[in-house]
Amino acid sequence: MRGSYSKEKIMADVRPLFSPGQAESPAYRNLRDMITPDARAGKEFAERLWDKYHPHADSHFLTEIRRDFHARFWEMYLTCTLLKQGQQQGYSVRCPKYKTGGPDICVEHRDLRIWIEAVTPTDGDPTKPDSVIEPALRKGHKIPDEKIVLRYTNAINSKHKQYLKYRADGIVAEDDAYIIAVNSFPLSYRWATPEIPRILKAVFPIGPVEAEFDRNTAKVVKVGYQFRPIIYKSTGEKVAPAFFVNNQYGGISAILHSYANACMTVPLFPEELVDQQEVDQLGNDFFVVHNPMALKPVPHGLIVATRECWATPVDDKYMELSITPDPHSPPAGPTISDILKERSQHRRYWGSRKP
Numbered sequence: 199m200r201g202s203y204s205k206e207k208i209m210a211d212v213r214p215l216f217s218p219g220q221a222e223s224p225a226y227r228n229l230r231d232m233i234t235p236d237a238r239a240g241k242e243f244a245e246r247l248w249d250k251y252h253p254h255a256d257s258h259f260l261t262e263i264r265r266d267f268h269a270r271f272w273e274m275y276l277t278c279t280l281l282k283q284g285q286q287q288g289y290s291v292r293c294p295k296y297k298t299g300g301p302d303i304c305v306e307h308r309d310l311r312i313w314i315e316a317v318t319p320t321d322g323d324p325t326k327p328d329s330v331i332e333p334a335l336r337k338g339h340k341i342p343d344e345k346i347v348l349r350y351t352n353a354i355n356s357k358h359k360q361y362l363k364y365r366a367d368g369i370v371a372e373d374d375a376y377i378i379a380v381n382s383f384p385l386s387y388r389w390a391t392p393e394i395p396r397i398l399k400a401v402f403p404i405g406p407v408e409a410e411f412d413r414n415t416a417k418v419v420k421v422g423y424q425f426r427p428i429i430y431k432s433t434g435e436k437v438a439p440a441f442f443v444n445n446q447y448g449g450i451s452a453i454l455h456s457y458a459n460a461c462m463t464v465p466l467f468p469e470e471l472v473d474q475q476e477v478d479q480l481g482n483d484f485f486v487v488h489n490p491m492a493l494k495p496v497p498h499g500l501i502v503a504t505r506e507c508w509a510t511p512v513d514d515k516y517m518e519l520s521i522t523p524d525p526h527s528p529p530a531g532p533t534i535s536d537i538l539k540e541r542s543q544h545r546r547y548w549g550s551r552k553p
Contacts, residue, residue, distance in 0.1 A: 319353035350400035
């Protein structure tokens with residue numbers, strides 16, 4: 199029939215995601231060239247996403263993914279996840295960047311337009327003192343929590359500046375919502391998960407855990423987090439990790455955080471690949487943090503996420519954070535308060551023993 203094309207014909211006209219030749223990205227080269235089960239499964243997963251994403255990709259995508267694989271993979275993964283969710287949630291998804299020069303993704307739901315900009319923070323320039331240095335194997339080291347938070351704040355700040363440009367250019371309207379989608383898989387120490395998601399420490403002035411003891415009984419009476427309105431860089435420059443308590447950043451409706459990567463669902467099978475049904479698991483680690491100061495909030499649950507966080511004002515000075523529980527977490531063990539209480543009791547017992 200004239201004008202009809204088979205699926206095989208359409209796919210034959212699509213350039214492959216992985217192709218021979220020079221590529222700057224080690225991740226791209228490893229997935230393309232290695233023959234381990236993990237690499238083969240990761241490559242297959244990325245190619246499966248490409249089959250769905252290629253109609254939405256800009257003309258530079260296949261060139262840029264060879265240079266910065268994680269950044270462009272995140273953009274592809276995010277779009278495919280939203281396309282899948284949109285069928286269930288009743289919103290449409292398009293990627294008008296190549297036409298408008300605007301944000302990566304546009305989601306439209308009823309009368310609400312949501313622009314989404316993807317970003318992947320990295321460790322930074324290793325020659326600079328505020329960069330995060332990947333830990334050496336078999337050596338003790340302190341987790342550079344503040345430096346990692348600074349990598350988040352740098353990424354978010356750059357996308358906020360981009361938002362202001364989109365507004366000035368008339369691409370993003372005053373009534374539009376704007377989400378910054380942060381993928382921190384390229385950051386070192388991603389395995390060192392703190393007591394609360396570290397992304398929260400970048401948008402709220404939350405510092406390390408602190409405990410208050412009774413001087414007379416040595417019992418723990420209160421456990422909380424330090425108020426950290428400022429982080430000092432090595433140069434003495436002040437950085438305020440407080441985007442979501444500042445009206446200046448009201449244009450940011452929410453942060454969407456993920457560690458998604460090509461090998462995130464690879465099974466440890468030594469031989470043949472197994473159908474992993476990855477498409478059904480897209481977005482299974484999404485964490486949406488809502489901005490209480492947002493000029494245009496995003497409805498809770500519209501972007502399907504494993505966890506969501508929101509802040510409720512208690513009075514003029516304080517907010518109360520609420521986080522939905524993580525269904526992927528193991529059964530809850532002792533809390534920080536429990537551990538501190540046990541340690542204080544242990545000290546009292548041994549301190550009371552006579553030699």
